[in-house]
Amino acid sequence: MTPSEAVLTRRSIRAFTAQPVEQATLARVLEKAQRSPSGGNTQPWHGIVLTRDPLRRLIERVAQELPKGREAFAPEYHVYPPELDGAYEQRRRGIGEEMYGALEIAREDKDQRMMWFARNFQAFGAPVLMLVHTPRYMGPPQWSDIGMWLQTIMLLLREEGLDSCPQEAWAVYQKAIREVVDIPDDHIFFCGMAIGYRDADDPVNAFRVPRAPVDEAVRWEGW
Numbered sequence: 001m002t003p004s005e006a007v008l009t010r011r012s013i014r015a016f017t018a019q020p021v022e023q024a025t026l027a028r029v030l031e032k033a034q035r036s037p038s039g040g041n042t043q044p045w046h047g048i049v050l051t052r053d054p055l056r057r058l059i060e061r062v063a064q065e066l067p068k069g070r071e072a073f074a075p076e077y078h079v080y081p082p083e084l085d086g087a088y089e090q091r092r093r094g095i096g097e098e099m100y101g102a103l104e105i106a107r108e109d110k111d112q113r114m115m116w117f118a119r120n121f122q123a124f125g126a127p128v129l130m131l132v133h134t135p136r137y138m139g140p141p142q143w144s145d146i147g148m149w150l151q152t153i154m155l156l157l158r159e160e161g162l163d164s165c166p167q168e169a170w171a172v173y174q175k176a177i178r179e180v181v182d183i184p185d186d187h188i189f190f191c192g193m194a195i196g197y198r199d200a201d202d203p204v205n206a207f208r209v210p211r212a213p214v215d216e217a218v219r220w221e222g223w
Contacts, residue, residue: 001158001159003155005158006155006156006158006159007155009158010154010155010158010163010164011163011205011209012164012165012166013124013126013163013164013165013194013196013198013199014099014119014124014202014204014205015124015125015198015199015202015204015205016123016124016125016126016127016163016194016196016197016199017125017196017197017198017199018125018127019127019196019197020051020127021051021127021128021162021195021196021197025160025162026049026128026195028160029153029156029157029160029162030047030049030153032152032156033149033152033153033156035152036145036148036149036152037145037148038142038145038148038149039141039142039145042142042145043145043149044134044135044138044142044145044146045132045134045145045146045149046132046133046134046187047130047131047132047133048130048131048133048181048182048183049128049129049130050128050129050130050131050181051127051128051129054180054181055123055127055128055129057180058129058177058180058181059121059122059123061176061177061179062121062173062176063118063121064176065173065176066118066121072172072173072176073172073173074172074174075171075174076171076174076188076189077171077188077190079168079169079171079172080092087212087216091210091212094210095209095210098207098208098209098210099204099207100113100116101207102203102204102206102207103116103203103204120167120169120170121169121170121173123165123167123192123194124165124194125196125199126165126194126195126196127195127196128194128195128196129192129193129194129195130192130193130195131177131181131183131189131191131192132146132150132189132190132191132192132193133183133184133187133188133189133190134146134187134188134190135186135187135188136186136187136188138188143190146190150166150191153193154166154193157195162195162196162197163195163196163197163198164193164194164195165193166191166192166193167191167192167193167194168190168191169192170189170191170192171189171190171191174189177189
């Protein structure tokens with residue numbers, strides 16, 4: 001698979017098969033991903049890779065929080081800026097409607113939408129979940145470095161025939177996560193990443209994911 005093929009076939013997968021993932025495969029991916037760039041070569045990323053019983057225990061613990069609604073939310077950062085508006089907010093809302101449309105869940109069907117939201121915290125059925133954290137004193141440049149590391153991992157997973165879904169949603173339950181997973185107190189919890197093999201027959205893995213044209217993101221000068 002070429003880098004272009006990996007980029008074009010990568011998408012956030014929200015339905016996985018039960019096929020297990022070999023540890024050796026993930027080790028190979030993560031070893032290569034250590035070549036990801038970071039400012040000053042700080043390499044500020046830390047990951048914990050869960051499967052089987054540790055993953056089951058985490059899912060069961062977080063499930064206890066779901067009935068509490070937003071009262072249980074305790075993210076250590078804003079997943080989206082409170083002032084998000086304009087095209088950015090339109091894109092965020094638009095992708096949600098594309099997904100629920102593919103699932104044939106109407107806007108007014110709040111119960112079904114909440115049931116689907118809960119699948120975030122089952123890692124969408126993936127056999128592997130990686131939890132990502134970093135020292136609290138790290139700033140925006142280092143968070144950017146973590147993003148480059150995660151993208152490198154996601155593209156290398158595609159090379160191996162695997163898929164993924166980066167999930168900042170896990171951040172809202174970081175307190176419950178810390179009860180069952182050893183994350184240092186002086187580290188901030190960032191996100192999860194579901195890893196496995198996509199269910200190609202599930203419509204949630206096939207809906208349209210629009211992207212803004214390049215000219216909305218890039219300005220050319222001197223060309």
